Amino acid sequence: MNKKLLNKYAERLKAAELKITPQRLEVLRLYDNSMLHPTADEVWRRLRRKFPSISKATVYNILEIFAERGIISTMDIGKEAHFDFDTSFHAHFICNRCGKIYDVKIDENLHFCLPEEHRVENIKIYFYGICKNCLDREKK
Amino acid sequence: MNKKLLNKYAERLKAAELKITPQRLEVLRLYDNSMLHPTADEVWRRLRRKFPSISKATVYNILEIFAERGIISTMDIGKEAHFDFDTSFHAHFICNRCGKIYDVKIDENLHFCLPEEHRVENIKIYFYGICKNCLDREKK
DNA sequence: CTATTTGCAAAACATTTGCACTTGC
């Protein structure tokens, strides 16, 4: 692996006060700059290429602590949890037909009528519908 | 049960082209005008009072078909699915401390930067944080 | 009468837990 990159991921772990392990580095490497929103199972299947004996419990561990430290965020859509490696403010579009998840840019300055009485720490916005891809296929 | 109300629920089922069964009527009755966001298990436990032999599969069936026909909507928060019997446009606030779910009014005219290329059919907005109740308790 | 719905039991699936072993620091 590129030494510079490896270092970048190590720094990220250090910043989150996490020990640097090969498994954790690999998770960061696999999904760095990725637009995917993998489930724990998907992450596990990809990690197994490099660590054939890696346990699913470990993957859940890693993803849980990453989410806790803000390295990733969790998405609750459907039965399985998905994870988002892009923690910048954005919404998601989920296609009801093909299930694909798209990132959607949202103006951060949009001020919702925030519930004033509560302390809001996080916002999750999901759009559901039919994606462009499926719409195009439909027309044929 | 009040005959007028029973009729109201029956009408709602008919409008959705669903057969009128006592179990379905009871679900509607239990959560009519309710601010709760029950899980399938919670609905099941309440239904058992009137139908001691009701199966969980039946409850899942009812909730699934209700959601399909737009009588209720589903909320994906955490591991368990929750159901919302108020299908008018609103957001939710979920307390990270106590887990309570609050309804939040949202200006329907707020036009998000909707993803234009896709066809949006539904929007779900979740705020997470600490609720007023927990904040007050904290101050003491 | 017939298609739907229900209840039950088992299966499937996602996630968590406990514990012994290993590793990062």
Place this chain on the structure above:
DNA sequence: GCAAGTGCAAATGTTTTGCAAATAG
């Protein structure tokens, strides 16, 4: 060396499925 992380297997909890019996229309 020691706390933290990993791998494994079993447990837990939620949702789905297959099927026979009951029921709405």
